[in-house]
Amino acid sequence: MGADTYLKTIEDTIKNGRFKDNWDSLSGFEAPSWYEKAKFGIFIHWGVYSVPAFKSEWYPRNMYIQDSEEYKHHLAVYGEHKDFGYKDFIPMFKAEKFNADEWAALFRQAGAKYIMPVAEHHDGFQMYKSGISPFNAYEMGPKRDLIGEMKEAFEKQDMTFCVSSHRAxxxxxxxxxxEFDSDIKEPLVRGDFYWPSMPEPDHHDLYGSPPNQTYLEDWLIRCCELVDQYQPKVFYFDWWIQTEAFKPYLKKFAAYYYNRAMEWGEEVAINYKHDAFHFGTAVPDIERGQFAELKPYFWQTDTAVAKNSWCYTPNNDYKTSNEIIRDLVDIVSKNGSLLLNVGPKADGSIPDEDKQILLEIGQWLKVNGEAVYDSTFWRIFGEGPTEIEEGQFTDGKSKVFTSEDIRFTVKGGTLYATLLVYPENGVVAIKALKEKSIHFQGIIEEINVLGFDEKPAWERTEEALIIQTRHVQSSAPVVFSIKIN
Incomplete structure (x- = not known):
């Protein structure tokens, strides 16, 4: 389908659908019930940048910045940029060990409910079969529709399929x-891998050179092509779409996507950052961070198993599974969901470190998942002395929780209290559940500790609900299920 024809299809769909391309109409969006119940998803950063696997997925940008570490590395390993540029990694991206069914089995074992591969990163290489540019995985590199294979495999395992676009x-x-003699030279035309390579904004100017109509229409068509070909249930956007030039096109995309979902009879959502979308028209996302307090609206954190990179590199600085589990519990208690990224190698294999972390999370969720899945927030998210630093890019430092840090979720007649760090003496004090508490004045009928045979002793005092265990020990969070009346 040509660009003009596709643009007309988009306009016709908006014209004939319930959702129009304005914020008033898009405010009719409601977060999908399946999404609010899922709580835990897997993000996947995998692409041509996985071939050099140096520093991060920003290698394609930084390798052309003179005197950067990536620039020097590229010269030393691959030679002059005019002779070997980023495009020359494409034939090396073969995905020869990629097996979507194996990935799906692993992610299911990890306890993930939705999966979100990056369909196109900033580098402009499409990981799917596309009619827009030949620089895609079906025509080059692996010569496979990688996104299509993932969708089929993930849905067979009853995991919800989503996609992410970082094209902006x-x-x-x-x-x-x-800026120097490299393989990036004018003229660059629409459809070229390096097109348009316009001046970059600095930290004080988000615009640089604002995208022109041709680029913005191309961006819109690429996004809509993903929607039409793969029917993702969540469509994630990275930053820079919040700039003014994108606003009319964001509204068109949202209206098109929401209307198409109504045709499918499906509940879908868009993820956004930086107020790119009007509040209430999509689901806000916090990159590598979280909220300090409970929110009345559903939100998401996206972060990675590695602190330093979203893609695979041999020197990734990994978090521990317990760090991630504690963040998951904290996020869910505040009405959020955790999207956790892994970075496969260029050959399509998932690194052993990523696997181990995922399996350990899955083992914890197998025992304690009832406090996470399908749960909702309580009157307060929790208690304890440890303060969460709010905002983006705050997950670089490990949080030091204590045995007084407790998080709450609720499902039906059960309140769950999760101890982020379990006390060595087995004595737990939950202040929010004390006698005559302003938060809870109901009746506690029974208390159990998930994953342990021991029946804990407990009593309510004027200071706290005191729970005593003798044999419970765990380096991971421990969950009490509290039956209430």
Whole structure:
């Protein structure tokens, strides 16, 4: 389908659908019930940048910045940029060990309910069969529809399929290659891998050179093509779409996507950052961070198993599974969901470190998942002395929780209290459940500790609900299920 025809299809769908391309109409969006219940998903950063696997997925940009570590590495390993540029990694991206069914089995074992591969990163290489540009995984590199294979495998395992697009930043992502003798040269035309490589914004100017109509229409069509071909249930956007030039096109995309979902009879959502979307028209996402307090609206954190990179590198600085589990519990208690990223190798295999972390999370969720899945927030999210630093990019430092840090969720007639760090002496004090508490004045009928045979002793005092165990020991969070009346 040509660009003009696709744009007309988009306009016709908006014209004839319930959702129009304005914020008033899009405010009719409601977060999907399946999404609010899922709580835990897997993000996947995998692409041509996984071939050099140096520093991070921003290698394609940084390799063209003179005197950067990536630039020096590229010269030392691959030679002059005019002779071997980023495009020359594409034939090396073969995905020869990629097996979507194996990935699906692993992610299911990890306890994930939804999976979100990056369909196109800033580098502009499409991981799927596309009619827009030949620079896609079906025509080059692996010569396979990688996104299509993932969708089929994940849905067979009853996991919800989603996609992410980071295309917006491609406007400037490779622009530094024009500053010296590299393989990025004018003329660059629509459909070229390096097109358009325009001047990059600095930290004080989000715009740089605002995207032109041709680029914005191309961006819109790429997004709608993903919707039409793969029917994702969540569509995630990275940053830079919040800039003014994108606003009319964001509204068109949202209206198109929501209307198409109504045709399918499905509940879908869009993830956004930085107020790119009007509040209430999509689901807000916090990159590598979280909220300090409970929110009345559903939200998501996206973070990675590694602190330093979203993609695979041999030197990734990994978090521990217990760190991630504690963050998951904290996020869910505040009405959020955790999207956890892994970075496969270029050959399609998932690193052993990523696997181990996922399996350990899955083992914990197998025992304690009833406090997470299908749960909702309580009157307060929790208690304890440890303060969560709010905002983006705050997950670089490990949080030091104590045995007084407790998080609450509720499902039906059960209140769950999760001890982020279990006390060595087995004595737990939950202040929010004390006698005559302003938060809870009901009747506690029974208390159990998930995953342990021991029946805990307990009593309510004027200071706290005191729970005593003798044999419970765990380096991971411990969950009490409290039957209430």
């Amino acid at each position: 930043e491609h406007w400037f992502f490779l622009s530094h290659g024009k």
